[in-house]
Amino acid sequence: MKRRMAALMVGDIVGYSGMMERAEEQTAERLASCQALISEKVDLLDGRVFKTTGDGTLAEFPSAVNAVRSAFEIRSALAGAQEPDTEPFRMRFGLHIADVVVQGDDLVGDGVNLAARIQAAAEPDSIYVSGALFDHVRRNSAFIFDDMGERAFKNITESVHLYRVRGEIGAHRLQSAPTQLVITTERRPASVAVLPFRVSGDDENQRYLAEGLTEELIVELGRFRRLSVSSRSASFAVADSHPDPVRVGEALGVRYVLEGQLRKIGERVSISLTLSETDQGTVVWSDKIQRPFEEILALVDGIVARIAATVSGRMEDAAMVAARRKPPENMTAFDCLLRGLDHHRLGGVTDDNARQAVGWLSKAIEADPHYAAAYAWRVCAASGLPGFDPEQGRRDICRALELDPCDAEANRIMGAFELMGGNFDEALAHSRRAMELNPTDAYIKARCAAVFTCVGEAEHSLSLLDEAEMLDPFLPVWCVEERGVALYALGRYAEAIESLRKLTFQTTRSRLYRAAALVALDRSDEAGRMVREAVGSEAALTASNFTSRECYRDPEKARELGRLLREAGLPP
Template identity: 45%
Template sequence: MQRKLATIMVGDFVGSTPAMETDEEGAITRIDAVLDTVRTVIQRHDGRVFGTAGDALLAEFGSPVNALRAAIEARAEIAALPGSSGGDMRFGLHVADVVVVGSDLRGDGVNIAARIEASAPPGAIEVSGVLYDQVRRVSPCGFEDTGERRLKGIFEPIRIYRVTELVDRHLYQFAPTRSSPNAAQPPRTNSIAVARFDIAPGAIADQSFLADGITDDLTLELSRLKGLFVSSRSAATALTTKDPVEIGRLLGVGYVVSGSIRQAGDDLRVNISLTETGEGLVIWSDRITRPFRELLDVMDEIIARVAATVSGRVEQSELAAARLKRPENMTAYEYYLRGLDHHRLVGVSDTHIHEAMAWFERSMTADPGFGRPFAMHVCSWSNLPSFDLHEAEQQVAHALALDPTDPEAHRIMGAIKMKSGDFASARYHHIRAKELAPNDAYILGRSAAFYVYVGEAEHALEMLDRAETLDPFLPVWITEERVAALYALDRFEDMMRVALTLPFQTRRTLLYQIAASMACGNSGKAELLVRQALSLDPGLSAIYIRMQETYADESVTEALIERNCDAGLPPKPRKPTPRKKSTLLR
């Protein structure tokens, strides 16, 4: 028998029997409209309906991310249908090796997806632990771990995750910022990208946190050198290719640093190479075996060698200025990297928030003089309802006292000052962050929000242009700042066009589209967008806008709220919900 790996999605209309008893013809019309909508969305995401059962559809996808996005979009579009709601369908998703029988798919994997769907509450999207593991780094939504569940006819219990909010976000959500992200870009002068380091064969435990951390730090410190164009970390990570020539072609860089790392006991083994992307010529390569405690010294040597090759002789004073303050205790650095690994996924589930904070706290304890974990601890903490702005400000001030040259700490302090209404201090810290890391696309993109909120939207657009030049694959929650900037400039048509180019909509992009539609006199469209937003986040209200959109000119915030409420957004949540997570510090 032929077999293949597939993502199975089962969607079923909820409550068809009582609906038929009340109004048979009306119910049939409504069910058909809902199922037709689901079929259309499935096709849009390269899925295929391979079976039906009553009011249920069975579909297959080659990508679990596409299947997840299809379920989320289908629920939102169903909510926009007349007489329907997001609770009309429920979905179950699973990844499995299935049996191919003609155009049909059969096997245990299909049964598991069906049982997950049948056990889900109305309107819910639930996925197996297997699928969750596949999508957690690239998912456009957050998840709630509902625990293990015994499903009818399935021998072993299955861990089930429930989709919470589409608009939770994390560092692996890439949004191509040019119309043809796969188009070749001419190489820039003195330009370089750091490809994500691999884990060398033979590693005993999962050391991805170490590979990601080294990739981050090499990119950050190279970006602080004047005269170098450094493509951002997320740009190199978003690409599926490992070929330096292809990376150079897509990112427009002349050189690519690539390598692998393995920690074995107290020893560290690093394989590294610098490749010229025009001809694929390896300029130099090295295999380094050193004690783990000398990791940061190894990184210094790599940075000096790369900089000297790419841009000629670099003064030692410039290299020293580019170097972030080092921890005295390498255990603290390892804990810090482990914290970052979880911090990148804080939007996926609260578990990652707590894990990130715990690792940062261990790092702070292991080396109280190491500033970076103090700042990043605040960044993770800002995603919890317990977040306290005053305590956070004190902690980041301590981080800056330990290392006044940390650009990320300055960016975080700028966001805190802006949230507290001290826009003058916020400006200082955002400017300082840019001065310390002029080629850091992430800092440029996040700082753009400040300039939108203080009424300098044109400057914000310039910063976003620069960030997108450095990184054609910025996270969605940076590219959404362009939507806010265009709205602030009353460029509503441009704003709507940009919003529709995003791979998915966030709370903020929907709220700005609602306000723009009302400003243009299109109340019908605005009302549909409100229904879509509420189907994605039933607790959304004007309170979220007031908390999130902190304009220095409060009348801008009030107008944004008024337009949304006129379109049907409730002033307060319709049901009690946890405080929405801040996106300013992340």
């Protein structure tokens, strides 16, 4: 008997039997079109439809992330394909991951049955996933989830924890990039990727410490102007699938790869380090260090200096070395910060994790009221929560910069706050300062590019995005979509449409900018479909609330965007 693991998606059309009674031939024709659309979306994400049952569809995916993305894409595409004066097809989905039995082209077993039960429990237009599948996607998700609690199902021995997809995630720095492989045969000189430190066993305390130290190294190495450092998202994206230094070099275009293994034994930390060149995979140097946990940040400083000297052949000027972010006054604060960041990675995925992140970061501030990084990250963690207080956020980020003006991330966040407040010159100043402080941080470049587009410097935005994508071929979608927005702002509508069309995942924002560009080119039918898809994923969307998010310095830009979207069919 052949078995395999599969991410399962089961979907059906709500009220289909009633539609057949009211308009049999028309409904049957529409079902055929719907099934063709579903098959297309499933195929695009490497899935396979293995069974249809009237209006029901069962599909499998090798990737849990792609299973969720496919269900979301199908739901949005159906909204875009609805014809006027017809009863809308409203689907509901159930997703689960399980070991299934293969019978020819069919899949059977308890896992398939459970996915079907989850689908039956879902409301119209909703996507429910099991706790088992959620555990696979939560660190690589493009979506926010609502925790629906435990649910008992008939003939299922144990209750099942369910989550519901609420919508797209926000622009979250710590989320992983799309897992796509980009081969870059040309390696940049004096360039390095820091892979996530491995840990022994499944100790959560060791894992969050390892990830935190990896990020510390990436940030601190990024301060050296002669050193090109791959971003966190790029390093984490290739870590699991391409651990070999030569393959990492091909994927990220770097000449060196730093790998490490961490063990925390009592109050001591042991780190094994290996720096390899990526042409042949030859080890350049390796070291094993043991220190008390309290000395861990001093350890980071020493590692950074050694790598910088080895890779670039010289140390940067003393002023840049001295510009290191100020460390906490005690290790309790650092430990709380790392725990907060661990929850923040999932903060866009569930509100509970965002609240826990805010709690841990607040504890870091209590332990060390002068810890600038904790204030900056607390703003990020809190900003996605319902009821976020922008004034408290501004106070936190002002405090962070007061304590440490050399924190690049804090300067970037302040730039975003100033942009939202209409203080465009201040937004530019903080964005430029952020890039000066960490010139090789691809995420900072991409997010600052958005500021330049809004203030009317979209050509410079495109240059920044070129630099960011060269540094990091795995940038998150919400960074890459900035290119399409900049092209739109320049009136290069056909290029904007093509750039946004190529995104690995379509966001509400990308769809609406495509719609506006399509109307500008007199392609209203296509624009209408984009708007319907956008509304299908965000029902309360209007032209006014969308344009209010796009903080253009020139008010005519916002008015023009709103006009084009209304012409495309978006409610005013």
